[in-house]
Amino acid sequence: MSKKKKTExxxxxxxxxxxxEAHAIAxxxxxGYMRLRHSHHAVDYAMSLAEHRKFSGKNKKExxxxxxxxxxGLGDECPACT
Structure with missing residues (x-):
C-alpha cells in the first residue's frame, strides 16, 4: 500500500x-457494519470536531x-441484514 493511500x-x-463519538453512525x-443514524445534530457535531481536532498534516478542509x-459510503441499513 502506498504511503498516500495508507494516510487516506x-x-x-x-x-x-x-x-x-458524535453518535452520527452506529x-x-x-x-457490526456501520450505519447512519440520521441525526443532523450529530453530523454537525462531528463536523465541528473535525474542524477543531488536528490530524497529522491535514488542514480543516481535508x-x-x-x-x-x-x-x-454508508447507508441506513446493514448490508448483511438486507
Missing part, C-alpha cells in the same frame, strides 16, 4: 471515530472532506 485510509478511520448489533467521504 487512516484519515477515514479517524473520521469514522469522530462520527461514532454499528449493526448483529453484524479533515471535513474525510468525514463527508465516510458519510457518503
Amino acid at each position: 485510509s487512516t484519515l477515514e478511520m479517524w473520521a469514522a471515530d469522530l462520527l461514532m 454499528p449493526c448489533h448483529e453484524h 479533515r471535513k472532506a474525510a468525514v463527508e467521504r465516510v458519510l457518503d
Whole structure:
C-alpha cells in the first residue's frame, strides 16, 4: 500500500471515530457494519470536531472532506441484514 493511500485510509478511520463519538453512525448489533443514524445534530457535531481536532498534516478542509467521504459510503441499513 502506498504511503498516500495508507494516510487516506487512516484519515477515514479517524473520521469514522469522530462520527461514532458524535453518535452520527452506529454499528449493526448483529453484524457490526456501520450505519447512519440520521441525526443532523450529530453530523454537525462531528463536523465541528473535525474542524477543531488536528490530524497529522491535514488542514480543516481535508479533515471535513474525510468525514463527508465516510458519510457518503454508508447507508441506513446493514448490508448483511438486507
